[in-house]
Amino acid sequence: MKFGINRGVYNTIDTWFYHNGVKNIIFRRKKVLEFLSLARIHNENPKLKFGKGGLISKLNEFWTVENTTDKRVSRIKIDL
Template sequence: MQFCLEKYGVNRGIYNTIDEWFYDQGIEDIIERRKEILRFLEFVENQYEKKNEKRKFGKGGLKISLQDYYFPSYKGVTSKVV
């Protein structure tokens, strides 16, 4: 968690949300989940570097970024459960 804060500026709340999201996707092994978190954060970092912007998730933005990373064939498509 501390590494993610220092390298990516991700606070504990965001980190825990990312961790929980990957767990919900079926990555139960904690070591594999930690590796996936780092790959995701690197993915996000690369996306923002291309746009010369600061990393911000905003309301709902984290979930969209996670979906774009984990389900690249559905990029930009979000589903709403009613």
């Protein structure tokens, strides 16, 4: 699967997950792909754009939903 993001955005996402406790590289890569897949679902443009400050905001949203104790909570909607 391909995602239309630049290296800087990818590195920001990867670093964010690392600093939030996902130290294992395999698990971190899976989380990055999961986040990007969710972002792609809500975007019709092949290039993902998050806007100024939007990427970290969406990562925080994603992480909060992922780590809730009630897994029945619906997934976040990422509006791009």
